[in-house]
Amino acid sequence: MSPNETSDSRTFIESHSFNYVPKSDRHGSVTGQTQFWFMINATIITALAGTVGPLAGLSLQWTLIALVIGNLIGVSFxxxxxxxxxxxxxxxxxxxxVQFGARGALIPIAAAAIIQIGFGIFNLQTASQSLGNITxxxxxxxxxxxGAAAILTAIVxxxxxxxxxxxxxxxxxxxLLFLTIAVFATLPMGDLMAVGGFVPAAFIAQIAAAATYQIALAPMISDMTRYLPAKIGNRAVVTSVFCGTLVSATWIEALGAVAVTAYPDEDAVAALAHIGNSFGFGLGTITLTIAIVVTLATFTQGMYSGSIAVLSGLEAFKPLKPTARLRSIALGVAGLVVILAxxxxxxxxxxxFGVFLTILGxxxxxxxxxxxxxxYLIRRGRYSITDILSRDGGLYGRWNSxxxxxxxxxxxxxxPFISLPFYTSxxxxxxxxxxxxxxxxxxGASVAYALLTRKLDLRAELSIVESRPLHTGSIRKIDAPSTAPSSELNPAN
Incomplete structure (x- = not known):
């Protein structure tokens, strides 16, 4: 596979797939990314991630603390x-x-595909049930x-x-602002705060659920940030993704926790709609209506990223040209699988949903x-894009032990540490x-990888990387565009 330098800036349907995005197609800002990552979490299904603790007897106070801790961990990754x-x-x-080899990467890619299909099912079910509650x-x-509408959007x-x-x-x-007002206006918050107590297992489970929910987005992060100009600083990108995601996740999960504490016999989506309608002005119906659109948008993004991941994995075994047509076919197949499921x-x-989050982890x-x-620790961002895009893995090989x-x-x-409804270690x-x-x-994985790569000749590898047509420089230099060489700021130079 050769790097595709064709610009899609003038086409209606995106031409890029699993290939490199050239500088001519880079656009956007960190503000736009903050809005985007806020919205990735701003779905009613996110509220379900905040219900693990309360449903296991954890008080609201301890649930909120667990949510903050879990989200800080997950959003950081x-x-x-x-x-x-x-x-x-x-x-x-x-x-x-780079880490697994051109063909070995199919293993984490398969895991990512399973995750996107799982999330797709939950998102599509949530949107469908929300529409069913309205009509x-x-x-x-x-x-x-x-599902068909979401897939067509992803194809564009x-x-x-x-x-x-x-x-x-x-x-x-x-x-969300009106829902928050509705919570305090319609619910006896003092009484709700007295429900439950500190349950160690539930506290840890809530932290894990919140963290895992955010880590589950990791396989799709660069799919969207790759369009940003390379000159944008490292800190700016981290801050935009971190702030956008943390605010929406914590906010909505907290609402979900309150909702199921108040209405333990209902799921978080139905409970929030109940609270909204109790407040008046059709807020519950409006919430469900907005939930349909936003949940489908998140479903669209998941299918978009999942199809790209699968194609990049299959390409190492069979030559594939990263065209809009191929991406559309992959999206159609993925969408059909999710709809049928x-x-x-x-x-x-x-x-x-709680069990699903645990398995995601x-x-x-x-x-x-x-x-x-x-x-960040071994190669420090210094990679050969040319070799990554090579079907045989080039410098990185087909399989990386x-x-x-x-x-x-x-x-x-x-x-030895897992705990599921059907098995506890x-x-x-x-x-x-x-x-x-x-x-x-x-x-375990971090330490093992650091030890197994300790004999890697990074100096020799870097000399090869710098000889390639497309390569990156050290991440330490990304924050200083005025002094770093242009070849390190944009691999296309």
Whole structure:
């Protein structure tokens, strides 16, 4: 695969797929990115991530503390992935070829694809049920129509997705403000604060759920930030992604926690609609209406990123040209899978969201640990884009034993600490069913990768990298565009 330098700035349908985005197509600002990442979390489904603690007996006070801690952890990982986009000009998962090899990267890519399909089902179900609550339930028609609309939007591509998210952000912020007012106006907050108490297992579970929900976005971060001009500073990108995501996630999860504490027999979506309608002005109906649009926009982004990831994985085994047509076909197939799956899953699938988040952590934690360790500590952002885009992996090879072994180690060290409804490990049982596998997995994968790459001749590799047509410079120089060489600020130079 050769780097595709064709500009799509004048075309209606995005031409880029899993290829490098040249400087002629770089655009946008950190402000726009802040709005976008605010909206990625600004879906009603995010409220479900805040219900894990309260449903397990955790008080609102401790739930809010857990939410802040969990989001700070998860958003930090997410934000640091964000800098890779403008620095490398590549989507997120193809970057894994450095750590896993061109073909070995299919393993984390498969995990990312499973995650996007899972999120797609939850998002499509949420949108369909919200529309059904406004009108009349149509368990077959609504998923098909809404899913098809989202896939068509994803086919058009990045610019349309960004435009929809930006416009929707104004309505969503207003809606959240009124919902917050409704909570304090209609609910006995003093009484709700007295419900539950401190439950160690539930506290840890809530932290893990909030953190994992954010880490689950990591496979798609660079898919959107890669369009930013490379001269934008590292700190600016981190700040924009971090602030946008943290505010919306914490805000909506807190609303979800309050809603299920007040209405424990309803899911968070129905409870928030109940609170809105109790306040008046049709706020509950308005909330569900906005939820449909915003949830579908997030579903669109997930399908967009998932299709790019899968194509980048398959391309290492079979030559594929990164065209708009190929991306459209991949999106159509992915969308069909999600729509069919959403028709087959039980209607109460939203009640299993907490379990889904836990499983996400098992799949993603080792990958994000390895990717960030390599980018910030080992190679420090110095990569050959030419070799990453090579089908045989070039400098990085088809299979990278260091990354693959570290991923397996990360998965393995999590097993003694997992706690699921159908299985609790012996150690987790000793500490009250508390699942701390995400901590063990991250440390295990990071340490293993650092040890396995300690003999890597970085000096020799860097000399090869600098000889390639497309390459990046050290991330330390990205924050100083006035003094850093242009070849380090934009690989196309």
């Amino acid at each position: 997410q934000a640091f992935h964000g800098t890779q986009g403008p620095h490398m000009g590549l989507p997120q998962m193809i970057q894994s070829r 009349a339930p149509q368990p077959v028609l609504y998923p098909v129509v809404l 591509g990045f610019r349309l997705i960004m435009a929809i998210e930006k416009l929707a952000s104004y309505f969503m912020v207003a809606n 959403s028709l087959l899953v039980p209607e109460d699938i939203l009640s299993q 098992y799949l993603l934690i080792p990958w994000t640990a390895i990717n960030l360790t390599d980018y 260091s990354g693959l072994t570290s991923y397996v180690i990360g998965m393995a060290v999590m097993i 012996p150690f987790a049982a000793l500490i009250g069913g508390t699942d701390i596998s995400f901590v063990a997995g991250f440390i």
